[in-house]
Amino acid sequence: xxxxxxxxxxxxxxxxxxxxxxxxxxxxxxxxxxxxxxxxxxxxxxxxxxxxxxxxxxxxxxxxxxxxxxxxxxxxxxxxxxxxxxxxxxxxxxxxxxxxxxxxxxxxx
Amino acid sequence: xxxxxxxxxxxxxxxxxxxxxxxxxxxxxxxxxxxxxxxxxxxxxxxxxxxxxxxxxxxxxxxxxxxxxxxxxxxxxxxxxxxxxxxxxxxxx
Amino acid sequence: xxxxxxxxxxxxxxxxxxxxxxxxxxxxxxxxxxxxxxxxxxxxxxxxxxxxxxxxxxxxxxxxxxxxxxxxxxxxxxxxxxxxxxxxxxxxxxxxxxxxxxxxxxxxxxxxxxxxxxxxxxxxxxxxxxxxxxxxxxxxxxxxxxxxxxxxxxxxxxxxxxxxxxxxxxxxxxxxxxxxxxxxxxxxxxxxxxxxxxxxxxxxxxxxxxxxxxxxxxxxxxxxxxxxxxxxxxxxxxxxxxxxxxxxxxxxxxxxxxxxxxxxxxxxxxxxxxxxxxxxxxxxxxxxxxxxxxxxxxxxxxxxxxxxxxxxxxxxxxxxxxxxxxxxx
Numbered sequence: 001x002x003x004x005x006x007x008x009x010x011x012x013x014x015x016x017x018x019x020x021x022x023x024x025x026x027x028x029x030x031x032x033x034x035x036x037x038x039x040x041x042x043x044x045x046x047x048x049x050x051x052x053x054x055x056x057x058x059x060x061x062x063x064x065x066x067x068x069x070x071x072x073x074x075x076x077x078x079x080x081x082x083x084x085x086x087x088x089x090x091x092x093x094x095x096x097x098x099x100x101x102x103x104x105x106x107x108x109x
Numbered sequence: 110x111x112x113x114x115x116x117x118x119x120x121x122x123x124x125x126x127x128x129x130x131x132x133x134x135x136x137x138x139x140x141x142x143x144x145x146x147x148x149x150x151x152x153x154x155x156x157x158x159x160x161x162x163x164x165x166x167x168x169x170x171x172x173x174x175x176x177x178x179x180x181x182x183x184x185x186x187x188x189x190x191x192x193x194x195x196x197x198x199x200x201x202x
Numbered sequence: 203x204x205x206x207x208x209x210x211x212x213x214x215x216x217x218x219x220x221x222x223x224x225x226x227x228x229x230x231x232x233x234x235x236x237x238x239x240x241x242x243x244x245x246x247x248x249x250x251x252x253x254x255x256x257x258x259x260x261x262x263x264x265x266x267x268x269x270x271x272x273x274x275x276x277x278x279x280x281x282x283x284x285x286x287x288x289x290x291x292x293x294x295x296x297x298x299x300x301x302x303x304x305x306x307x308x309x310x311x312x313x314x315x316x317x318x319x320x321x322x323x324x325x326x327x328x329x330x331x332x333x334x335x336x337x338x339x340x341x342x343x344x345x346x347x348x349x350x351x352x353x354x355x356x357x358x359x360x361x362x363x364x365x366x367x368x369x370x371x372x373x374x375x376x377x378x379x380x381x382x383x384x385x386x387x388x389x390x391x392x393x394x395x396x397x398x399x400x401x402x403x404x405x406x407x408x409x410x411x412x413x414x415x416x417x418x419x420x421x422x423x424x425x426x427x428x429x430x431x432x433x434x435x436x437x438x439x440x441x442x443x444x445x446x447x448x449x450x451x452x453x454x455x456x457x458x459x460x461x462x463x464x465x466x467x468x469x470x471x472x473x474x475x476x477x478x479x480x481x482x483x484x485x486x487x488x489x490x491x492x493x494x495x496x497x498x499x500x501x502x503x504x505x506x507x508x509x510x511x512x513x514x515x516x517x518x519x520x521x522x523x524x525x526x527x528x529x530x531x
Contacts, residue, residue: 010110017117020148024121027128027144033136036128040144051114051151055158064163071154071170074406075147078177081402082143085180088396089187090136112204119211126215129238130222138234146264149241153248156208164424165253167417168260171434172244174410175265178441179237181399182269185444186276188393 009057016050019043033090034097041083048075111159118152139183146176206313209249216242228281233271240264253425254342257417261433266518269440273525336499338422346427347503351486355471358510362468365517372524392447403445410438418511419504428507432514439515440522448526460520467513474505 023043030036052072059065122145129141150169157165219242223235240263247256311318332344346354393399418431443451475486482490488502489495 013110013114017114020114020121020151021117023144024124024148027141028124033134033140036137037140040140044144044147048147048151052154054114055155059158059163062163064158064166067163067166067170068154068158071150071166071173074170074173074409075150077402077406078173079143079147081399082177082180083140085184085396085399086136086139086143088399089184090134092191093187095134095136115208119208123211123215126219126238129235130218135228135230135234138231142234142237145238145241149245152245156205156248165248167420167425168244168248168253168257170413171257171417171430172241172260172264174406174413175261175434175437177403177406178265178437178444179268181393181403181441181444182272184396184399185393186272188396189276 005057009054012050012054012057016047016054019047019050023047032097033095034087037083037087041080045076045079048072048079111155115152115155115159118148118155122148122152139180143176143180146172146179150176205249209246212242212246212249216246229275229279233268233275236271237264237268240267254340254427254430257425257430258433261430261437265437266433266440269444270521270525273522277525277528335496336503337496338500338503340422340424340426342425343421343427343503343507347506348488348499351475351506354506354510355475355486358468358471358513361513361517362464365464365513365520368521368524372528392443392450393445394447400445403441407438407442410441411435414438418507421507422500422503428510429514431507432511433518435511435515436518436522439519443522443526448523452523455519457520457523460516460523463512463516464520465516467509467511467516470509470512471506474502474509478502 020043023040026039026043027036030039049072052068052075056065056068056072059068125141125145125148129138129145132138132141150173153169153172154166157163157169216239219235219239223232223239226232226235240259243263244256244260247253247259315321328345328349329341332338332341336344336348338344393403414431414434414437417426417434418428419426421427421431439451439455442454474488474491478487478490479485486502489498491498491501
């Protein structure tokens, strides 16, 4: 049983590490701000879920698992919201999702 | 196995730093800073667990909460600047 | 051993970030890079096992400092004025000083050496005597709160003075007072039209506040204490001010209450000292505050940490409102 938990957490940690690295590579090599945002935020959240899930399996039922679950919950709430806020700020100051900025048309309600 | 995740996180932190240094617009830099923040949370969680100190998870929790506030502050800053520019322009017409 | 490699890697990133901050000419980029710098410092402190310091650096340096710098940037321009002239004399002085300092580090004890002077005299006494005199698990809080209580009193008064200084400099000409905001001449709306940040942010504010209170009172047992808790509570109120507009935050916690908080925390700290004098012992000797000396120490440490937390919250919020109230120049 512990062997199964060990293998499962090893798989989750490796997958999480791979997602994190892919996200970093994507943020560096994508051509535009919005594509970079797409790469960074999706892989951030997925990598966090996998890595923290892997550690929680290793920790068993202790206080550390509850703290890790709370950290995961807050990351799941705040990381996509931060990307949304960043995209709103970028659109608001005129950076349209194409090549280069265009004229501002005012804020849409 | 934990070391692999830690090394992957550190390398991604370096890649995010490169984007923060290079990125032509400020939104690229802010995206990199936000990504750096979540990677720091993961790094702190893994190392705190690895060295058997669950008390230190409080640090990762603080960071997960505070990272959010920087991005919201930038959004408010941009919104205020756009609003005051729009109202100056409409007051001048 | 591999922890030292992680530490060296993070320090290398720190040097690169510091060079980028100095060389960038857009101040906005410099502010964001300063946030990254604080994160790297917090990770370094964490690797060196200094959890209290890492918590303070993360809470203040990466969260609140960024907001305050952005508030300052809203009042001034974003580009650094003036080109960088070549200053060869300054470069020479800096290089010579750096070489002298590097030469001086050859004499320092090795990293983690048990025979280093810092582990010998007073440090080991504190670590031995904390379980029998104060009996709390976190030795850092014991040293900060009880053994070196005078130093912490000085720190609280330094924070208090900084708060007064900023209020004195910035509130002299406020562009918009709270009564003007309520009169409705310029609707101060914050991020009310942006639903996703607003909903998620409002959901998070009570949890950040609650976590701040946890860090305040848990400082005896784990990393925490008054400074960190004050920064976290101030961060939750600043988040409310960013989302709902500064007027709403001033209605929730008016400037009068904030000024009472600023002074009240320092007063509480000094009051504990005077109370222990009135009970017959020295200034800031907590053993006389209860019948059992160890219980007295616990009560004393909780009260002074509360005083520190209250003052730090009040000062950070006063500084934030002082920046935010000036409007755009």
